[in-house]
Amino acid sequence: xxxxxxxxxxxxxxxxxxxxxxxxxxxxxxxxxxxxxxxxxxxxxxxxxxxxxxxxxxxxxxxxxxxxxxxxxxxxxxxxxxxxxxxxxxxxxxxxxxxxxxxxxxxxxxxxxxxxxxxxxxxxxxxxxxxxxxxxxxxxxxxxxxxxxxxxxxxxxxxxxxxxxxxxxxxxxxxxxxxxxxxxxxxxxxxxxxxxxxxxxxxxxxxxxxxxxxxxxxxxxxxxxxxxxxxxxxxxxxxxxxxxxxxxxxxxxxxxxxxxxxxxxxxxxxxxxxxxxxxxxx
Amino acid sequence: xxxxxxxxxxxxxxxxxxxxxxxxxxxxxxxxxxxxxxxxxxxxxxxxxxxxxxxxxxxxxxxxxxxxxxxxxxxxxxxxxxxxxxxxxxxxxxxxxxxxxxxxxxxxxxxxxxxxxxxxxxxxxxxxxxxxxxxxxxxxxxxxxxxxxxxxxxxxxxxxxxxxxxxxxxxxxxxxxxxxxxxxxxxxxxxxxxxxxxxxxxxxxxxxxxxxxxxxxxxxxxxxxxxxxxxxxxxxxxxxxxxxxxxxxxxxxxxxxxxxxxxxxxxxxxxxxxxxxxxxxx
Numbered sequence: 001x002x003x004x005x006x007x008x009x010x011x012x013x014x015x016x017x018x019x020x021x022x023x024x025x026x027x028x029x030x031x032x033x034x035x036x037x038x039x040x041x042x043x044x045x046x047x048x049x050x051x052x053x054x055x056x057x058x059x060x061x062x063x064x065x066x067x068x069x070x071x072x073x074x075x076x077x078x079x080x081x082x083x084x085x086x087x088x089x090x091x092x093x094x095x096x097x098x099x100x101x102x103x104x105x106x107x108x109x110x111x112x113x114x115x116x117x118x119x120x121x122x123x124x125x126x127x128x129x130x131x132x133x134x135x136x137x138x139x140x141x142x143x144x145x146x147x148x149x150x151x152x153x154x155x156x157x158x159x160x161x162x163x164x165x166x167x168x169x170x171x172x173x174x175x176x177x178x179x180x181x182x183x184x185x186x187x188x189x190x191x192x193x194x195x196x197x198x199x200x201x202x203x204x205x206x207x208x209x210x211x212x213x214x215x216x217x218x219x220x221x222x223x224x225x226x227x228x229x230x231x232x233x234x235x236x237x238x239x240x241x242x243x244x245x246x247x248x249x250x251x252x253x254x255x256x257x258x259x260x261x262x263x264x265x266x267x268x269x270x271x272x273x274x275x276x277x278x279x280x281x282x
Numbered sequence: 283x284x285x286x287x288x289x290x291x292x293x294x295x296x297x298x299x300x301x302x303x304x305x306x307x308x309x310x311x312x313x314x315x316x317x318x319x320x321x322x323x324x325x326x327x328x329x330x331x332x333x334x335x336x337x338x339x340x341x342x343x344x345x346x347x348x349x350x351x352x353x354x355x356x357x358x359x360x361x362x363x364x365x366x367x368x369x370x371x372x373x374x375x376x377x378x379x380x381x382x383x384x385x386x387x388x389x390x391x392x393x394x395x396x397x398x399x400x401x402x403x404x405x406x407x408x409x410x411x412x413x414x415x416x417x418x419x420x421x422x423x424x425x426x427x428x429x430x431x432x433x434x435x436x437x438x439x440x441x442x443x444x445x446x447x448x449x450x451x452x453x454x455x456x457x458x459x460x461x462x463x464x465x466x467x468x469x470x471x472x473x474x475x476x477x478x479x480x481x482x483x484x485x486x487x488x489x490x491x492x493x494x495x496x497x498x499x500x501x502x503x504x505x506x507x508x509x510x511x512x513x514x515x516x517x518x519x520x521x522x523x524x525x526x527x528x529x530x531x532x533x534x535x536x537x538x539x540x541x542x543x544x545x546x547x548x549x550x551x552x553x554x555x556x557x558x559x560x561x562x563x564x
Contacts, residue, residue: 117492137489166489179477180491184498190530191469192556193549194523195461197530207419207448209462210399214560215497216466221557224550232543241476242535246528248472248479253524261514267475268506274474275503278496 004051004062006031006074008041009226010119011091012065013128015161016046021130022160029055041125056081061089061153068092069229072101079107087150089114089157093177093226094233095141095170109147112154113170115139115177116163121221134162139177141170178237183245185219185227186238192220286333286344288313288356290323291508292401293373294347295410297443298328303412304442311337323407338363343371343435350374351511354383361389369432371396371439375459375508376515377423377452391429394436395452397421397459398445403503416444421459423452460519465527467501467509468520474502 003019003026005012016028030047032038041047056062059082064075071092078088079102088111090098095113102111118136120127138158143151158165168176195209195217231238255264285301285308287294298310312329314320323329338344341364346357353374360370361384370393372380377395384393400418402409420440425433440447450458477491477499513520537546 117490119492119494121494136492139490164489176481176490179480180495183476184473184495186531186534187469187473188498189550189553190527190534191466192553193530194465194527196553196555196559198461198523198526199458207446208399208421208458209559210401210418212401212403212501213462213466215500216470217556217560218497219494220550220553221560222550222554224547224554227550228543228547231538231546232541235538235541239535239538241480242531242538244480245472245476246531246535248475249468249524249528249531252468252472253521253528256513256517256521256524259514259517261510264513265506265510268471268502268504268509271471271474271478271502272504272506273478274499277478277491278499278503 001026001060002029002058003027004029004031004056004059005047006062006064006078007066008032008037008046008125008128009065009123010127010129011116011132012063013041013046013125014118014130014132015063015065015091016041017128017130018133018161019157020045020048023157029059037125044125046125046128053077053081057083059083059086061087061157063089063091065091067226067229068094068098068233071098075102075111076105079105079110082107082110084110085149086110087112087146087153089154091116093181093230095139095173097233099142099170108145110150112143112146112150113141114154114158115141115173116158117181121218123223123226131162133158136163137166138163139166139168139173141168141173143167174234175237178234178241182230182234182238183241185222186231186242187245188217188219189222192217283308283342284311284340285309286311286313286338286341287329288344288346288360289348290314290319290328290407290410291347291405292409292411293398293414294345295323295328295407296400296412296414297345297347297373297398298323299410299412300415300443301439302327302330305439311341319407326407328407328410335359335363339365341365341368343369343439345371345373347373349508349511350376350380350515353380357384357393358387361387361392364389364392366392367431368392369394369428369435371436373398375463375512377421377455379515381424381452390427392432394425394428394432395423396436396440397423397455398440399463403500405505405508413444415440418445419448420445421448421450421455423450423455425449456516457519460516460523464512464516464520465523467504468513468524469527470499470501471504474499 005016028047029051030041116138287298310329311333398420
């Protein structure tokens with residue numbers, strides 16, 4: 001099985017490592033705009049061989065794991081090249097736009113839109129982790145538009161890597177993910193910004209910040225190159241979540257200004273319900 | 283050494299466990315408003331013996347680890363009872379108000395205001411953790427107002443438990459901690475609220491939320507009984523941080539509305555600087 005991974009960052013790299021481990025006949029070819037990342041991926045064993053777009057003809061599976069703006073251009077090009085039995089999996093964090101872009105492509109049936117909900121705040125080949133996808137959810141969108149045999153091939157890979165599969169239309173995916181992922185990133189980035197702006201003396205932050213702050217602000221370490229196009233593609237949903245978040249923060253502030261601490265207590269008590277929701281998340 | 287711990291939650295309980303381990307001559311007496319917690323603390327070995335306020339006369343060290351509103355009442359009462367050589371350590375998350383309350387107490391020199399920056403989102407005796415304070419920062423306020431011999435006693439305990447000590451006036455403590463701790467909690471609580479409100483179908487949140495969301499919202503599991511009085515005591519500083527946070531979020535939203543994604547990229551890139559700040563935080 002010839003597997004081509006385009007984009008050898010955290011997600012692409014981790015998929016390569018797991019596929020190598022579980023599919024002994026898989027030969028992994030790597031493609032990346034960064035020659036440094038490509039060389040690094042080869043050296044640390046993420047890929048078996050470097051490749052270029054012209055090699056894609058011999059691909060059985062192509063995984064595209066690059067920023068979502070670049071995906072819009074690259075995926076149709078890759079579809080043009082691959083053979084009729086090849087499966088192209090996109091693993092980007094937004095799904096509606098890419099599904100629209102490929103909707104009328106002659107090889108639409110070769111394409112599968114997926115979003116494995118996994119990752120860390122780090123990026124690049126060295127951020128790749130073995131077993132990253134075990135017990136993680138993988139959202140598949142518009143599965144009915146992918147050829148049945150290729151659906152089967154994709155599911156074999158996903159289930160072998162330990163993923164739980166959920167099916168969703170691309171519009172719902174983007175709407176829900178705005179709340180549980182995109183808003184979290186903005187919340188963390190702006191928390192980081194607020195603290196950095198205020199605390200000119202870094203030493204004070206460093207000394208007083210505990211594990212709670214570190215956890216809440218962790219996502220502010222994430223890659224701007226990856227996240228800017230995600231926010232751009234999911235603009236409408238993200239703005240809606242931001243509006244609601246800001247309104248909730250303003251209400252909380254007003255409760256404080258009015259010394260309505262019994263209601264502040266209730267707000268927090270009600271939100272403690274998040275415990276039950278989080279229980280299943282590692 | 284007779285050590286009395288008033289309030290056998292996460293912090294009081296963890297201090298008890300560590301003091302027992304490192305000071306073999308320490309006998310730990312527990313006091314708690316909750317008879318259940320008291321009994322639980324005895325059964326799981328957090329304390330050696332239950333006690334009441336009238337026993338405080340024989341204390342060598344008293345640690346008060348209770349919600350900061352109750353502390354304002356309890357600490358002067360405890361000071362009234364303890365003997366002249368006894369050290370009373372307060373470990374609450376706000377420092378200005380308690381320092382004001384005890385300022386003119388005849389036994390002010392027996393009191394030491396501290397804030398060990400350590401903890402988790404859990405509470406109660408069962409949340410106590412051995413070694414919680416190792417390599418954690420402990421902020422001590424107005425150290426010069428504590429008797430020199432009692433400062434020495436406190437530092438011996440803190441350094442034996444592995445804490446790094448920083449000195450600060452109580453006003454600065456409350457101002458800085460509003461940014462790196464109190465704001466993080468509100469940010470997490472309101473994120474949790476926003477997501478819960480929107481996603482009536484819990485199953486969807488559960489399936490799509492990854493480790494990033496879990497990390498960002500983690501503090502929303504925290505105890506409202508502990509946090510409401512903290513926000514109340516630190517109202518002015520917390521409202522200031524909230525204002526700045528809301529302004530930053532609004533600016534981010536406006537950048538999105540104006541399709542100014544190059545600037546969104548810059549905002550995130552600049553905030554990535556948080557990496558350096560967080561490097562030292564476990």
